[in-house]
Amino acid sequence: MTGWPPLLPARHSGHMDSSGRQATEGLRTAAGPRTAAGSQAAGPRSTAGAGPRSGPVRLADVAEAAGVSRALASRVLNGDPAARAAAETKARIVETAARLGYVPNVAAKSLRGNRTGLIGLVVHDLSSPIYLELMRGAREEAARHSYFLVLGDVDELLADEDAYRILISGRRVDGIIMQGGHGELDRRVGDIARALPTVVVNAPTDVEHEGATQVYPDEVAATRLLTEHLIGLGHRRIGLVSGPRQSMTNRLREEGIVTALAAADLELREEDRVHGEWSADGGRAGVDQLVDRWGGGADRPSALIAGNSLVGIGMLGALARHDLVVPRDLSVAAVHDTWINEHLAPSLTAVSLPLHEVGTVAVRTLLAGSHGGRHILSDPPPVLHGRGSTGAVG
């Protein structure tokens, strides 16, 4: 049988750790325990059979093969500018490392250097295409600095105190990027930031948490732009279906709308706004509620703004079900431009937010040292993507 040996020991009566979870002995890396004899004898990586040392190539192997000390090998391989060995020696070390296929042991580096090369990304909505863009931006920037991202889930972290501690206090990661707007976790941001450099992304929170940096896009500018677009099309009464009313994100988005309306001597009427979940279901529920209020009459807004892209998708579906034709009967425009928008029927007008950059900047901020305070990203600025769901009034 090819492949790896069974690693979860057969006795499934496996011991439990203190949290009661099963302690997996599971995976081990390729290298078996090194035989003491082995490391004494012959050169590293004896190619043809009888070689004593198996396992991955270590720094010591490279140093020996290159005829230098481990210290020098380490310095040269890490590009330490202080290492001024003869250029030829340096070249030999580098070449030897390459030839032997040397890859530094990450665990040893971590233990020694007190950094893991890992950043925790803690989200609470892995299904949303919205945050994926952010995630992608973060991943790319992390990769640029040879960092990897470790995935965490808010609810799980809150439910599993052990996982929480391992991630936050176990020096499992060098820093945490967490998605804000989750009431319960938001309350623990202070603790987290005390343990680890922390950046809260996207959903701004009320509190300025000690030490945690907040990074989010210019929400106000985005909805202002959206609203101006609608006003430009002749709409005078504009409604809103959004997320939780008191959430900071909603408040900022409303602020943009209200500002733009005020500039045109208009207002956002109380009766024209609905608050619920930040999801397609929320959008559907919001429309149902509004239609109910309207009672079939014509006394209603000519346009609706969707608090986010998911809400917008739900709204479009619900409006169709109520036989309201978009944009003839009602225009719809959403916050967030995802790939789905242009494939909907009608395609969905939306304003894009620089979520990719939020991810990028979050990582950069972490790497540069998180210092608290808020970064509002204005570059790139929100961009309006006019599509089929919005049309001139009348």
Added chain:
Amino acid sequence: MTGWPPLLPARHSGHMDSSGRQATEGLRTAAGPRTAAGSQAAGPRSTAGAGPRSGPVRLADVAEAAGVSRALASRVLNGDPAARAAAETKARIVETAARLGYVPNVAAKSLRGNRTGLIGLVVHDLSSPIYLELMRGAREEAARHSYFLVLGDVDELLADEDAYRILISGRRVDGIIMQGGHGELDRRVGDIARALPTVVVNAPTDVEHEGATQVYPDEVAATRLLTEHLIGLGHRRIGLVSGPRQSMTNRLREEGIVTALAAADLELREEDRVHGEWSADGGRAGVDQLVDRWGGGADRPSALIAGNSLVGIGMLGALARHDLVVPRDLSVAAVHDTWINEHLAPSLTAVSLPLHEVGTVAVRTLLAGSHGGRHILSDPPPVLHGRGSTGAVG
């Protein structure tokens, strides 16, 4: 100023590593270098100011505080059944650890134990809601075993040889779950599986790679179900818009369709199938192509199957643009049931695949030792979700 010290050293003239990327000195965990004096003196974690040892609590601190050796502390804390200290002693150790807030240093554990507690998840489509479900399943199962997931991107890994080596050969993770169906990476699966326990998920590949286990859902059963649903509605001529023709996934899905059709004495006509990308754009292009073939005539299928959910979304949008009304003019049904489906107008009939379980099983397989071969998941079986996009023919 509150927060963490600047960690990326000011001199941005930072040295480059061998790959030419900037070597980030970036993040460090809280603990500064321990003062030699500190670890000698007083007890750990002296609460009130003058305490010499700062930094996280170590096993040694717990052992000292509990009055036992590090060895015993380690054994008890890890639930080693061989440790049969007095129950009272054990309790004291556990209690002390809790009181001091001891969290084991992951790097030290990794170095010593040769396992990282990390599984690499390598995907090539972070924007697809389809794979998110898989990702979520994997994450949950990993968490159950105290494992975390590290995110990798196929294209990046292929472009950046250094990142590839660090992830695959640097003992950065204990195993790899990679999304198959990416021609180029598929070709390297053999190498990867030689370096690390490897599971290829979801998109089956042609080759049975030495040592790598494949895990995927029962594709054939899924499209068979979908097709039977359409046949049951009276459809006799059914078309297909799918991904790359030669991809294993497409071939399996076609097999299901052909099988179901054959059972009803029907066939999948060459002219009724289009192959392109596994994306909404692909779905749109496919419909455009078909409509072009039909040239406005009525000689066309009465139903179309979408190779996956993204393709289906693109198809729905495209059909609307061609003024073809679904399901009146044409029924549409897709593979994969995502949350979007029920919010589309019309809502999209689809067959669900157990992607969550694919993720779960992938992790379990890895932890149990990957042995090559294929797992086709039949539990839970594919389920048909009939919605607005499919109707009786005529």
Added chain:
DNA sequence: CTGAAAGCGCTTACAG
């Protein structure tokens, strides 16, 4: 400039 040595925090044969 370079090498020898110490040490990061942990676990596990090895003796007692």
Added chain:
DNA sequence: CTGAAAGCGCTTACAG
């Protein structure tokens, strides 16, 4: 059953 010691692979003050 438990403790002292070795060692996982690396880097970095510290001497030379």
